[in-house]
Amino acid sequence: MNLAVAEEDGLPVPRRYWAMLAIALAVTMAVLDGAIANVALPTIARDLHASPADSIWVVNAYQLAITISLLPVAALGEIHGYRRVYLIGLVLFTLASAICALSDSLLTLTLARVAQGFGAAAIMSVNAALTRFVYPRRLLGRGIGINAMVVAISSALGPSVAAAILSVGNWPWLFAINVPIGVLAFAVAIRSLPTTPPASHRFDTGSALLSAATFGLLIAAIDGAGHSAHLPMVLGLVVLTVVCGTLLVRRQAGRTAPLLPVDLLRIPVFALSILTSILSFTAQMLAFVALPFYFQDALGRSAVQTGLLLTPWPLALAVVAPFAGRLSDRYSAGLLGGLGLLIMGLGLILIVQLPAHPGDLALVWRLALCGIGFGLFQTPNNRAMLQAAPRHRSGGAGGMLATARLLGQTTGAALVAMIFSLAPMRGTALSVTVAAVCAILAAAVSLVRLGTQPGNATSQPAG
Structure with missing residues (x-):
């Protein structure tokens, strides 16, 4: 396929669908492995003769590697092509998964998780940029909606997948299962992903x-x-x-193409979308971390019941995200995001106001309301970030998109820990209240985008 056509009009059908399948398979593995090891930490610590405190590095090493490498890898994608970086990341992730499965010491497993994190960063940092070249401009929202749906479903299925694997095998299978999936994803990707034009600037070490x-x-x-x-x-x-x-x-x-995209942060729509994303993911993580304590300690639900009760949120998000993607091709991200985040904030407020002993139905529809709101926000917001950036800066935009999500999630988890240490008896209620405040603040920031000039999102050159 002619490269100029790929840049302007995306990929033809059915190659477009194969490319999205390759992206979805890799993103699913990267998201799942962010949390899948949590379930097996006690078993891993026991089998590798490590203390529980030391075993946490199995999780932390992965997250830290992603955090420090997202923007540098996104810059490499702009310089050498998103397809190449994506394929290298997929190979690294798959090989590191095999080493994780074969590890016989905590040190080996931790080092393999670092390599796995670098591979995941390569996947996460350029998948949004690749989507911009896979889908034609007029259908970009649909592609981003599919990405959001894949991430939501992967997040929802993480604990369940881990439990299912551990019910029939030991912990190395949590990582070994990535190998055949990675090989399949690579085979599909190498035949379907578009070649993107390389940049002329050099990598800034x-x-x-x-x-x-x-x-x-x-x-x-x-x-x-x-x-x-x-x-x-x-x-x-x-x-x-x-x-x-x-x-x-x-x-x-x-610098014309800075690694930290300060050039993009000068675009009002992009900067406001980044701030909206950080606040919204802070709100989501505050609720995700705090609510299990409420379900188990206050309501007496089991761990399995807790997992099922939390599922309506990501499930509703997964259902709404593709529709939000279609809407984002027609309506303002500021309006859709503001409306979605207000709905999410309302759902969180309704959770805080639950009676002492609510039934499951009362919990389920409130959590689903939060998921609907977040789903209505996420896809239009991601689309706005990508559309605000020039096409040749898609890597920087995608790197910041992933970084904003990670910063928000880390801040939310840290705020829960801080609130529980300061007010242990009211930790859940306060955490969810703070989550509602963050969601409403995010809605306000999103609505501010309605006041920006339309040219702010599109005045930058497209290629």
Whole structure:
């Protein structure tokens, strides 16, 4: 297929569908592996003769590797082509999964998880940019809606998939199952993914190191504050974050394609969409982390019942996301996002106001309402971020999209830990209340986009 046609009009059918299948398979593995190991941590610690505290590195190593490498890998995608970076990330993720399954020590498993995280970052940082080249401009919202649906379903199925695998096999199978899926995804991807034009600028190693330090230290500071770490240590991390961040921003000044996309953050629609995303994912994670304590400790539900009760949220999101994608091709992201986040905030407020002993139905429809609201917001917001960026800066936009999600999720989890430590008796109610406030703030920021000039989203050159 002619490259110019691929840039302007996306891929033809059925190649478009095969390309989306390749993207969906890889994204599913990357999202699932963000949480799937949590379920098996006690077993992993016991089998590898590690302490519970040390075994947490199996989870942390994966998340940290993703955090520090998202923007650098997105920059590599712009320079060398999103297809190439995606395929390399998929191969690395699949090989690292095999090493995880064969690991016989905590050190080996942790190092393999770091490699797996780098592979996942390559997948996550360029999948949105690839979608922009897979779908024609007029149908971009549909492609982003499919991505949002895949992420939502993967998030919802994570604990269930882990439990199902562990019911018939031991913990190495949690990672081994990625190998055949990765091979299939690679076979489909190499035949269907579009070739994207490479950029002329060179990779900025200094900025990549500063970016890794800035975001790694920021996540460590947020996590430390949430878990009541020693104040001097938290302050030290904050100071180091500010120093590295300042050096990073100064280094980006004047660059045509900065690794930290300060050029894109000058576009009002893009900056407002990033802020909306951070606030919304903070709200979502506040609820996701706090509600299981409410279900089990206050209502006496089992772990299995808790998982089932939480499912309506991501399930409703998965149902709504594709429709929201179609709507986003016709209506403003500011309006759809604002409406969706207000619905989500309403659902959270209704959860806080539940009676002492609510029935399952009362819980289910409130959680579904939250999922409907989040689904109505997410796809239009992601589309707005991508459309606001010039086509040749899709990698930077996709990297920031994933980074905003990760920052929001980390902040939400840390806020729950902080609230529970300060007010353990009212931790869940306060956490969900803060989540509602964050959702309403996010709705307000989203609605501000209605006041931006239409040219802000499209005035940048497309190629």
